[in-house]
Each structure stands twice: as C-alpha cells, then as structure tokens.
Amino acid sequence: MKVKAYNQGMLKTELCNKWQESGTCPYGDNCQFAHGMRELRPVVRHPRYKTQICRMVLTRGTCPYGHRCHFRHSLDHQDR
Ligand SMILES: [Zn+2]
Ligand SMILES: [Zn+2]
Structure with a gap:
C-alpha cells in the first residue's frame, strides 16, 4: 500500500491549530503541523x-x- 508514504507527504502542509492559538505547541518539532509559514510546505496533491x-x-x-x-x-x- 502506498497510503502510508502519501500520508507522510502531508506533514506540515497545514498550520498547527495549537500554535496559531497560543504560539506554542506541546509537540514541538515532532508536531505534524507547521509552526509558522516558514515550516509550511506546499501540498503535494x-x-x-x-x-x-x-x-x-x-x-x-x-x-x-x-x-x-x-x-x-x-x-x-x-x-x-
Ligand atoms: Zn504543533
Ligand atoms: Zn471527503
């Protein structure tokens, strides 16, 4: 199945809700969402x-x- 690899490709394609709300995130670098526009990656469709x-x-x-x-x-x- 290629689904797993595809899901990994979705990492950091959206801004982290927690980070947007409070400016911090308990997951830190391990968060699957982007912390700021610098981390935001273009979505691979x-x-x-x-x-x-x-x-x-x-x-x-x-x-x-x-x-x-x-x-x-x-x-x-x-x-x-
Ligand atoms: Zn986060
Ligand atoms: Zn749907």
Whole structure:
C-alpha cells in the first residue's frame, strides 16, 4: 500500500491549530503541523485530487476529513 508514504507527504502542509492559538505547541518539532509559514510546505496533491466524489459524503452526507479530504465534496461541477 502506498497510503502510508502519501500520508507522510502531508506533514506540515497545514498550520498547527495549537500554535496559531497560543504560539506554542506541546509537540514541538515532532508536531505534524507547521509552526509558522516558514515550516509550511506546499501540498503535494494526489494526481486524482478532487476528481472523484467522496464516498463518505455520498453514503453519509458528511465527511470526517472536511477540507483535507482528497475527494470532491460537491456533487456537481458548478459553483453557486
Ligand atoms: Zn504543533
Ligand atoms: Zn471527503
């Protein structure tokens, strides 16, 4: 499975919530989120990023990954 390697590629592609709120983070250097723009890395998109409808949204109407989900959440192509 290539899923693990891909997940590692997502490290520090988002700002740390804790760090944003308080300026510190208990995880320090081990945190999987970026502490500041200097640590923020460009997101490596999956080649099929958001080209397929999210199954979670289809079956449950909601997705636990939210905007981090690799699949599309809107059921049509047109933005309102
Ligand atoms: Zn952090
Ligand atoms: Zn989703």
